[in-house]
Amino acid sequence: MARKAVNNPRQIRAKSCGCKLCxxxxxxxxxxxxxxCTGPWQARWRDPGGRQCSKNFPTKGAAEGHLDEVKSAMxxxxxxxxxxxxxxxxQWHAMWWPNQRGARSTLNRDERMWRLHVKPAFGSWPLTNITYLDVDGWVKRLLGPLGASSIPAAFQILDRLMTTAVLDRRVLTNPCDGIKLPKRRKKHPEDRRPPTYAQLxxxxxxLPRHHHPMTIVAQETGLRxxxxxxxxxxxxxxxxxxxxVREVLEDSKGHLARKVYPKSDAGLRTVPLTPLAVETLTVHLGEHPADPARSAPGDGLREGELVFRGQRGRPIRQANFRTxxxxxxxxxxxxxxxxxxTTGRTEWWPQFHSIRHAFASRLHELGVPEVVVQEILGHERGGDITWLYTHAASDVAGQVLAALTGSRPPLKVVESTGSPQPSHPQPSTTILSLPRKTW
Known part of the structure; x- marks a missing residue:
C-alpha cells in the first residue's frame, strides 16, 4: 500500500513569485x-477507481477544505x-444523442428544438453551472417564440439531457426538477367545436376533383x-x-417514407366503412386502379399501391395539401x-385534422360507447376522446335557450355520459352525397 503523502496540499512554484524557492x-x-511564496496550493487525492486527481487553489485553507469535501463525498x-x-x-449532447431512439418525426422535432432553443441558451455552459433559476428564466423567455403547447418539447430535451447526466454521475441533481411550464391558452367553446358535415x-x-374521395373517406372513417x-x-x-390500418406515410425533412405504424399498438386497428365510403372507394379505384400487391415498408414507396395519389400519380404531401x-x-x-x-402566429380553422374531430363527435352523438370510439380512432386513452374531440360538440347554449323559450321539450340528460342530447341532425349517407361527376 502506498504511503500517505504528508505534504498534501502542497504549494506549487510560480514564475511570478519572487520568494527564495521560486x-x-x-x-x-x-x-x-x-x-x-504566492504560488497556488495543490490538493491531491485518488478517486474511487484509484486514479490520481489534483486541483489548484489560491490558498492552503481552500485546498484543505476541498480535500475534506472529497473525503466526505467518497x-x-x-x-x-x-x-x-x-x-x-x-459536448454532453454529442455523446447523448447517438443513443436516442424513436420515430423519425419525433427525432427530427427533438433535433430542431435542440438546435433552435436549447443549444443557443445552454450549449456552452458546463453541466454543473446550470441551475434551477437559469432553467426557469429560460422557460419564461421561450413563451413568445414558442407557443405554450410547443415549450414542453424544447424543455424535455434539456430535462432528458440533465437526467441522463445525473444517472451517468456527472451532476448530483437535475436543475429541471420542479420547473412549472406555461399553461396552454384556453380556447372558447366555439373555437373547439369541430366543423359540421355541411361545412365540409x-x-x-x-377542392380539386382528385381530392374529393380522400376527404369523403376521411369523414366516414376518422383516419388521420x-x-x-x-x-x-x-x-x-x-x-x-x-x-x-397497418402503416402510414410520413414526410421527414421533405423526404417521404413508409413507416410501420404506429408508436403504440392502439394505432393498429380495423376501421369499418360506411356505404358511402364503400361507394366512394369503388368509384375511385375504378377510375384510378391501385396495385393490390402486399409489400413491406422496407421495399420503398411503391406508389402504384397507394389508394390516394396526387393528380400526377405521386404521393400526396401534407404541406402541399394544406395550402x-x-x-x-x-x-x-x-x-x-x-x-x-402569445406567439403572434396566425391560426386557421378548420384544419384537415378537424374532420377527425367531426367524425368522433358524430359517433358520440349516435351513442357509440366511448371505449369503441377509442378503438376506432386508435387512441390509448379514452379521455382524449371525451375531452378533446367531443366535449364541445353539442350546442349546449342553444339547447338551454330552446328549453327556456318552450320551443322544444326540456333537456334530457344521458346518465352514461352526463351530456345533453345533440341539437343538430345526425349525419346520413345523403349529407355527403355529391354528383358522381364531381368525385
Missing part, C-alpha cells in the same frame, strides 16, 4: 524580492469526478392524414367494408382566422 527554480542567481458515495462535471452541455360539403365543392395518404389497396376490403385546403376553406366562407396573442 527564484532559485525560475531565475537562478537572482536575489529574492519577497519572503512569502464516504457518502456522492463523489463526482471534476473532469467529468466540467463538460459543456453541447361546402369546402369540398372548392398520414393513414389516408399511406393507405394501400391490399388493406382495403370493399366486400367486408373494412380498412386495416390547397386553406385556400378552399377561405373560398367556401368556412374559414376562421385568429391570431394567437
Amino acid at each position: 527564484t532559485e527554480k525560475f531565475r537562478p542567481g537572482e536575489k529574492p524580492t519577497r519572503r512569502d 464516504r457518502r458515495g456522492t463523489y463526482l469526478d471534476p473532469t467529468r462535471t466540467q463538460i459543456t452541455l453541447e 360539403d361546402a369546402i369540398r365543392e372548392h 392524414f398520414g393513414e389516408l395518404t399511406g393507405l394501400r389497396r391490399c388493406w382495403v376490403d370493399l366486400k367486408g367494408a373494412r380498412v386495416h 390547397t385546403w386553406v385556400t378552399c376553406c377561405e373560398r367556401a366562407g368556412v374559414q376562421r382566422k385568429t391570431v394567437n396573442p
Whole structure:
C-alpha cells in the first residue's frame, strides 16, 4: 500500500513569485524580492477507481477544505469526478444523442428544438453551472417564440439531457426538477367545436376533383392524414367494408417514407366503412386502379399501391395539401382566422385534422360507447376522446335557450355520459352525397 503523502496540499512554484524557492527554480542567481511564496496550493487525492486527481487553489485553507469535501463525498458515495462535471452541455449532447431512439418525426422535432432553443441558451455552459433559476428564466423567455403547447418539447430535451447526466454521475441533481411550464391558452367553446358535415360539403365543392374521395373517406372513417395518404389497396376490403390500418406515410425533412405504424399498438386497428365510403372507394379505384400487391415498408414507396395519389400519380404531401385546403376553406366562407396573442402566429380553422374531430363527435352523438370510439380512432386513452374531440360538440347554449323559450321539450340528460342530447341532425349517407361527376 502506498504511503500517505504528508505534504498534501502542497504549494506549487510560480514564475511570478519572487520568494527564495521560486527564484532559485525560475531565475537562478537572482536575489529574492519577497519572503512569502504566492504560488497556488495543490490538493491531491485518488478517486474511487484509484486514479490520481489534483486541483489548484489560491490558498492552503481552500485546498484543505476541498480535500475534506472529497473525503466526505467518497464516504457518502456522492463523489463526482471534476473532469467529468466540467463538460459543456453541447459536448454532453454529442455523446447523448447517438443513443436516442424513436420515430423519425419525433427525432427530427427533438433535433430542431435542440438546435433552435436549447443549444443557443445552454450549449456552452458546463453541466454543473446550470441551475434551477437559469432553467426557469429560460422557460419564461421561450413563451413568445414558442407557443405554450410547443415549450414542453424544447424543455424535455434539456430535462432528458440533465437526467441522463445525473444517472451517468456527472451532476448530483437535475436543475429541471420542479420547473412549472406555461399553461396552454384556453380556447372558447366555439373555437373547439369541430366543423359540421355541411361545412365540409361546402369546402369540398372548392377542392380539386382528385381530392374529393380522400376527404369523403376521411369523414366516414376518422383516419388521420398520414393513414389516408399511406393507405394501400391490399388493406382495403370493399366486400367486408373494412380498412386495416397497418402503416402510414410520413414526410421527414421533405423526404417521404413508409413507416410501420404506429408508436403504440392502439394505432393498429380495423376501421369499418360506411356505404358511402364503400361507394366512394369503388368509384375511385375504378377510375384510378391501385396495385393490390402486399409489400413491406422496407421495399420503398411503391406508389402504384397507394389508394390516394396526387393528380400526377405521386404521393400526396401534407404541406402541399394544406395550402390547397386553406385556400378552399377561405373560398367556401368556412374559414376562421385568429391570431394567437402569445406567439403572434396566425391560426386557421378548420384544419384537415378537424374532420377527425367531426367524425368522433358524430359517433358520440349516435351513442357509440366511448371505449369503441377509442378503438376506432386508435387512441390509448379514452379521455382524449371525451375531452378533446367531443366535449364541445353539442350546442349546449342553444339547447338551454330552446328549453327556456318552450320551443322544444326540456333537456334530457344521458346518465352514461352526463351530456345533453345533440341539437343538430345526425349525419346520413345523403349529407355527403355529391354528383358522381364531381368525385
